[in-house]
Amino acid sequence: MTTTSTALKDLAVGNIIYADVTIDKADMADPSSTSTTAKKIKKGDKVTRLCIILEKGTSSVTVTYLATFAGATSLPTSFTDKSLWYPIKPATKESTYQPLPETNGKAQWACLRKKQTITTDPVKKVADTMTEASAKLILGAMKA
Numbered sequence: 001m002t003t004t005s006t007a008l009k010d011l012a013v014g015n016i017i018y019a020d021v022t023i024d025k026a027d028m029a030d031p032s033s034t035s036t037t038a039k040k041i042k043k044g045d046k047v048t049r050l051c052i053i054l055e056k057g058t059s060s061v062t063v064t065y066l067a068t069f070a071g072a073t074s075l076p077t078s079f080t081d082k083s084l085w086y087p088i089k090p091a092t093k094e095s096t097y098q099p100l101p102e103t104n105g106k107a108q109w110a111c112l113r114k115k116q117t118i119t120t121d122p123v124k125k126v127a128d129t130m131t132e133a134s135a136k137l138i139l140g141a142m143k144a
Contacts, residue, residue: 003124008061011125014135015053016103018124020046021065021116027084029069029076051118052110052130054139060119064138066108073107086110086138088130097141103128114144 003018011017023041025031030038040047051063066088069075073092075082087099091107100110 001126001128003126005122006125008056008118008121008123009058011053011056011061011123012132013053013056014130014132016066016126016128016130017051017053017061017063017118018048018126019051019063019065019116019118019120021049021051021063021118022046023049023065023111024113027067027111027113029067029078031078050108050126051116052135052138054115054135054142059121060117061123062115062139063118064111064115064142066110068106068108071107075109084112084143086112086141097137100130100134100137103130110138112138112141112143115139115142 037047049065051065053061053063055062073090075094082095086097088108089099089102091099093099
């Protein structure tokens with residue numbers, strides 16, 4: 001995936017970036033996984049993920065991360081609270097949220113558990129983007 005080094009002040013709501021975020025252990029599809037990433041998540045270490053810009057500032061941006069769950073179009077059966085995930089087509093509707101328009105042809109899910117603030121400047125921005133309207137729907141659905 002092609003990336004461009006971009007200053008935080010030059011980002012817009014709906015842009016998609018790579019950022020280091022903290023993933024809640026409850027958001028792991030397979031809690032028994034022993035992968036390097038799973039170990040980081042279990043320890044509370046940050047992992048690099050694609051993130052959607054939900055709010056922008058001059059020295060920080062507010063994001064949520066995207067998950068693909070190995071390309072599945074439906075959420076893993078291990079998740080009991082499907083309202084914590086906003087589907088992005090071709091992901092399917094599994095809760096109250098209608099899937100948002102696709103950004104790269106892959107089923108993705110925006111995590112709604114909590115917003116995260118990114119202050120690292122610059123960041124790696126990808127060419128794919130989401131509409132500001134879609135980003136605002138995600139922001140409005142965020143749990144924290």
